[in-house]
Amino acid sequence: MPVPADKRVAIAVYKLSTCAEYRVVAETFGVSKTTVHRCVYGVCEAICQKLLRKYIHLPNEIEAQQIAQRNFEAHGLPQCYGSIDGSHIPIRAPRDGYRDYVNRKGWTSIVLQAVVDDRLIIRDICVGSPGSAHDAAVFATSNLFRHPEKHPQASMEIEGVQVPLLIAGDPAYPLLPWLMKGYSGNNLTEEHTLFNERLSAIRVRVEHTFGHLKARWRILGKMSDIHHDFMPTVVATCCILHNMCEERRQQLPPTAPLLAPPLQQPQDQHRDDPADGAAVEIRQALVNHLFRPH
Structure with a gap:
């Protein structure tokens, strides 16, 4: 008899949430390792094909403005509707090109780049770049960078400057009119x-999101026996399931760590790329707004 659909889903979810080996999952559910493999692959592929666009997408103009308003009320910085960062996902790297997957901490990984909102909902993902890639390099290959016209379009005049809806990033990212990062250096002004x-207070939400993601789906925090070619699909599946859980305000597993994964995350160094003139003007307008008496 074929394995019922609900059991296939249960096998896949158990594998994603525990990071148990194929053998252990097979013994738990009374099936063969081959069946577990087929269930995990089949369920993950179906979730990505049917639910990716429904659960992971950039907000429209109205929703982005609502998110930005909540961030403004909480942190005083206007027009920020999301935050971006990368997280390393452990994999068993292939022999061919092995060194490309070795990150700065010395273990093999692929990079998950994500944009999240203030409620820890993942809005955009780019996954699959080898672990040695800098966050800025991953960003340059993403649809988020290649198709800025798909971002929510709504500007606001701040200190005489038209400021578009913004995403907050760390110093590893370039400064763009729609991507803000903080000032670097040791002698910063007040x-x-x-x-x-203020920008970091918004950006930290992406770190919290990665913490929740890996707390629920432990296959993303440990080296698993999933083939490296299929890991991007697994990561995307976990991001979709994460959004389903967050939208329903589902609590985290009580024994799961909130933030720190078992492997220490590498940190990319900041980049001092040539600044975009419009982006510099927008950032200065935000600085002036923060210090203007209200």
Whole structure:
């Protein structure tokens, strides 16, 4: 008899949430390792094909403005509707090109780049780049960078400057009119320090999101026996399931760590790329807004 659909889903979810080996999952459900493999692959492929666009997409203009308003009320920085960062997912790297997958901490991984909102919902993902890639390099290959016209379009005049809806990033990312990062250096002014603090308060939500994601789906925090070619599909599946859980306000597993995965995450160094003139003007307008009496 074929394995019922609900049991196939249960096998796949159990595998994703426990990171148990194929052998252990097979013994738990009374099936063969081959059956577990087929269930995991089949369920993950179906979830990505049927639910990816429904659960992971950039907000429309109205929703983005609502998110930005909540961020403004909480942190005083206007027009920020999301935050972006990368997280390394452990994999068993192939022999061919093995060194490309070795990250700065010395273990093999692929990079998950994600944009999240203030409620820890993942809005955009780019996954699959080898672990040695810098966050800025991953960003340059993503649809988020290649198709800025698909971003929510709504600007606001701030200190005489038209400021579009923004995504907050860390110093590893380039400064763009729609992607803000803080000031770098050791001798920052009071204004620049305050701007960095406000921007970081928004950006930290992406770190919380990665913590929740890996707490629920432990296959993303440990080296698993999933083939490296299929890991991007597994990661995308976990992101979809994460959004389903967050939308329903499902609590985290009580024994799961909130933030730190078992393997220490590598940190990319900041980049001092040539600044976009419009982006510099927008950032300065935000700084002026923070210090203008309200």
